[in-house]
Amino acid sequence: MELRILEASDAVIYQTLRLRGLQDHPEAFGSTYERESAFSTDTVADRIKPSEDRFVLGAFDEDGTLTGIVTFVRESSPKARHKGTVFGLYVTPGMRGQGIGQVLMQELLSRAKQLDGLEQLNLAVVSTNGRALKLYESIGFRTYGTERRALKWDGKYYDEDYMALKLN
Numbered sequence: 001m002e003l004r005i006l007e008a009s010d011a012v013i014y015q016t017l018r019l020r021g022l023q024d025h026p027e028a029f030g031s032t033y034e035r036e037s038a039f040s041t042d043t044v045a046d047r048i049k050p051s052e053d054r055f056v057l058g059a060f061d062e063d064g065t066l067t068g069i070v071t072f073v074r075e076s077s078p079k080a081r082h083k084g085t086v087f088g089l090y091v092t093p094g095m096r097g098q099g100i101g102q103v104l105m106q107e108l109l110s111r112a113k114q115l116d117g118l119e120q121l122n123l124a125v126v127s128t129n130g131r132a133l134k135l136y137e138s139i140g141f142r143t144y145g146t147e148r149r150a151l152k153w154d155g156k157y158y159d160e161d162y163m164a165l166k167l168n
Contacts, residue, residue: 002060003107006050006057007048007050008046010066011042013066014048014069015036017066017069019033021090027156028126030124053074054074056070057107057108057111059104067094067095068091068092068104069088069090070089070090070105070108071086072086072108072111074115081118082118083118083119083122084112084115084118084120084121086121089101089132101135119167121141122163122164123162123164124147125163126158127158127161141164142163143161143163145161146159
């Protein structure tokens, strides 16, 4: 497996995997397939283009196929720059259970710790997503609150747990 930060030139493969995740698990993400499938390749390229405060990590199998993604975004407000947010973790169904999510999160954590002044990572996860909760807890994230009815999809409500990991 190869891990690397995705570049704007990876927009097509990123969007393909992102849309798959939105289709397979619409309840797990704040966005929708319908919304993001309308994004142009240029829009996607702009969204994933790495910067000092934002990156998308990709996991590639031995054939060079993108099989997992996770995104980091640092807060932009001067009073919140000590925090960053993790979102959009997705691993293809055929590759789950092989530790790809763990490796992606560990690499994200390693890179985040190198950012000057970053003290905390936050994320939100659907409360019924036991696999994701277990992964995040194994890395050291702790739940600090739950938003009831945070998401609504197809007439059903989903609670979200808010989790944080202190880097210091």
